[in-house]
Amino acid sequence: MSQKISDVVCPFCGCLCDDIVLRLEDGKIIENRNGCAISKAKFLNHLQDRLLTPTIRSAEGVHECDLDAALEEATTILSEACRPLIYGLSSTENDAHREAYHIAELLGGVVDNTSSVCHxxxxxxxxxxxxxxxxxxxxxxxxxxxxxxxxxxxxxxxxxxxxxxxxxxxxxxxxxxxxxxxxxxxxxxxxxxxxxxxxxxxxxxxxxxxxxxxxxxxxxxxxxxxxxxxxxxxxxxxxxxxxxxxxxxxxxxxxxxxxxxxxxxxxxxxxxxxxxxxxxxxxxxxMRGHFNVAGANKTCTWTTGFPFSVDFSRGYPRYQPGEYSAVDLLQRGEADVLMNIAADPCAHLPVDAVRSLKSIPIINLDPKRNLTSTIATVNIPTAQSGIESDGVAVRMDGLPLYLKKVTEPPVGVLPDRDILRMIRERLEAGP
Ligand code: SF4
Structure with missing residues (x-):
């Protein structure tokens, strides 16, 4: 069945171009009109290099598991952490942010988005x-x-x-x-x-x-x-x-x-x-880079009062870039768990921060295989925001735009917000 979807927002850069026209054949995106070369690659190749099955790394190696086991392992790791760091958020939509802040508050952890290393x-x-x-x-x-x-x-x-x-x-x-x-x-x-x-x-x-x-x-x-x-x-x-x-x-x-x-x-x-x-x-x-990094700053400010680098260890939000920023926490060896959401810190953070990442458990939520997924303790595949799940993102000038879901995610793969909600509910339920 052929389908044309107009006024699609491109979920790649901070321009959030909202005039993309997609043509789908049997649910598969086969044409992107109006998008630039990056946008075409993003939509037409959204099924390439996917994480499709949750995995857990143990002493015996990496093994595939079902979602329930991955969520259980992630919840156990997070609840045992003393200084958990929740990081990323710039390439996912606003509802996922809400769940991430809630988890940071429940754990008394630190939440930071990628703007701490860009804007x-x-x-x-x-x-x-x-x-x-x-x-x-x-x-x-x-x-x-x-x-x-x-x-x-x-x-x-x-x-x-x-x-x-x-x-x-x-x-x-x-x-x-x-x-x-x-x-x-x-x-x-x-x-x-x-x-x-x-x-x-x-x-x-x-x-x-x-x-x-x-x-x-x-x-x-x-x-x-x-x-x-x-x-x-x-x-x-x-x-x-x-x-x-x-x-x-x-x-x-x-x-x-x-x-x-x-x-x-x-x-x-x-x-x-x-x-x-x-x-x-x-x-x-x-000139904001990731498509929803401006949104991450806005939702963090609405929810905690501060745009990035927020620490909940005293039970209320505190803000100190340079102290609670992801890079600084990692360089000091302070964070003992990372939950990464829609980012690739192993590819983008300085080498001593990445060295620190290699020594702590990582729970990685991402649609694609990347450097972080190769060392993660738990990988949970997620749907791509703006292609396989809807939501809201914020353009570089502060305008919120609605992201459309244009096709179904791979079987069993859920949006970030649903995975985070399930982790939050398990944390709230306790052991
Ligand atoms: S990558 Fe950026 S400039 Fe290109 S279509 Fe998408 S939002 Fe627009």
């Missing part, structure tokens, strides 16, 4: 200085100046530019004539090559460049001729262009959040935009 500094910068935030559709409708700082959307968010920057909007009918793109980065990229202006800054000099830009916007005297490898006259040109913008937006990526200065860079960028808001309308939007 965590953005959240700290926002807590310091506020957030002049706007919607992506407003960018398309109104922006006459777009700045990409420390990011390369052509590769990481392939439809970001075509959907929101080079597309015509309500008040910008001819974007190629009426809208300018500036790119600030440490090297030439695919994005800088299609920009109107490219400013090549030295590695680790973002804070100095932002500070000088701010001085120039405020018409203060700058006593140097060059900063961060950029001539001050060039920065003066940029400052004047920014002041002349009717509606400007600064998109920024890990080039800003993970270079020297980190949250101070974001703080400086926000303060620059606050100054520019005296002249025109300016917003700042982080």
């Amino acid at each position: 965590g500094p953005s959240l700290l910068g926002v807590q310091e200085s506020g957030e002049p935030h706007g919607a992506l559709t407003e960018v398309r409708n109104r922006a006459d100046l777009v700045i990409y700082w420390g990011c390369n959307p052509v590769h990481a968010h392939p439809r970001h530019i075509s959907r929101f920057v080079t597309a015509a909007g309500e008040f910008v009918r001819e974007p190629r004539k009426e809208r300018e793109i500036w790119v600030i980065d440490v090297r030439e990229t695919a994005t800088s090559r299609l920009a109107n202006h490219f400013i090549n800054v030295e590695i680790g000099s973002d804070l100095e460049v932002l500070s000088v830009l701010r001085s120039l916007v405020k018409q203060r005297r700058v006593d140097v001729s060059q900063v961060g490898g950029v001539r001050v006259s060039r920065l003066h040109e940029m400052a004047e262009r920014m002041k002349a913008a009717r509606y400007g937006v600064l998109f920024y990526g890990l080039g800003l959040t993970q270079s020297r200065g980190r949250h101070r860079n974001v703080d400086a960028a926000i303060r620059l935009l606050q100054d520019l808001n005296e002249f025109g309308k300016w917003n700042i939007i982080p």
